[in-house]
Amino acid sequence: MARSAHNEVTDSGAFDPSPSTFRSFVSRDSSARFAAAPGRYHLYVSYSCPWDCRCLAYLKLKGLDHVIRFTWVKPVFERTNDHMGWVFPAAGDEEPGAEPDPINGAKSIREFYEIASTKYAGKPSVPVLWDKQLKTIVNNESSGIIRMLNTEFNEFAENPGLDLYPAHLQASIDEINELVYEGINIVYKCGFAKQQGPYDEAVTKLYEALDKCEDTLSRQRFLCSNQITEADVRLFTTLIRFDEV
Ligand SMILES: N[C@@H](CCC(=O)N[C@@H](CS)C(=O)NCC(=O)O)C(=O)O
Known part of the structure; x- marks a missing residue:
């Protein structure tokens, strides 16, 4: 398994990311293993990562940032003794915004994966939704984390009535998500391509998808x-990170 996105490249030079491995779901049911509760879960994110920004957008939109606290890592990968990846600053004033890990005192995101699974051999990615009670990773897949934030914490949310995945629009949301994922969210396929062919293919798809979104948004607001x-959240957070990343 790949230890970083830099290794997730096929023989033909195309970026081919491996799926996220922690896929448990927090539930509003108080008897569930991962039951929703204020203060029990902590989110680790990187501001530079569009997947993480989805989760942050949901915390704000649903009014959950007092229920699930978050910490962000330093914005650029660093080398530790045994890997290259996301790290925490040693002190609060080292990097604007980034903070030392307040829960486990970890030096890198990789340490969470090592606590959660002795067998984990994949890349230590963010976002990470951490359970402080069971001391494990609940989920490291942003598309799953935002679904939980949408429905499972409503008892504690400031905006419980906001439903970003309403039943009557689910088919249409799924369809747009697929187009936006393949064409735009996965802009990494351009960035990490190691040969001209896969780069050309990814960049053509990217601009076709951008044109489709532009056309839709010239006719309706969302x-x-x-x-x-x-x-919309999934597209927006990728677009605002597009130039920087
Ligand atoms: N499918 C994941 C993707 C997350 C992901 O790829 N995160 C990148 C940062 S943008 C990462 O942490 N990569 C670590 C690495 O490549 O070592 C999600 O949506 O949560």
Whole structure:
């Protein structure tokens, strides 16, 4: 398994990311293993990562940032003794925004993966939704984390009525998500391509998808209807990170 996105490249030079491995779900059911509760979960993110920014957007939109606290890592990978990846600063004033890990005193994100699974051999990616009670990773897949934030913490949310994945729009959201994922969210396929062929293929798909979104948004305010949905958050957070990353 790949230890970093830099290794997730096929023989033909195309970027081919491996799927996230922690896929448990926090539930509003108080008897569930991962039951929703204020203060129990902590989110680790990188501001430079568009997947993480989805989760942060949900914390704000749903009014959950007092229920799930978050810590962000330093914005650029660093080398530790045994890997290259996301690290925490040693002190609060080392890097604007980034903070030392307040929960486990970890030096890098990789340490969370090592605590959660002795067998983990994949890349230590962010976001990480950490359970302080069971001391494990609940989920490291942003598309799953935002679904939990949408429905499972409503008892504690300031905006419980906001539903970004409403039943009547789910088919349309899923369809747009697929187009946006393949064409735009996965802009990494351009960035990490190691040969001209896969780069050309990815960049063509990217601009076709951008044109489709542009066309839709020139006719209606949001991607699926006139109300904001998960599809808009997923597109927006990739776009605002597009130039920087
Ligand atoms: N499918 C994951 C992707 C997360 C991901 O790829 N995160 C990148 C940062 S943008 C990462 O942490 N990569 C670590 C590495 O390549 O070593 C999600 O949506 O949560």
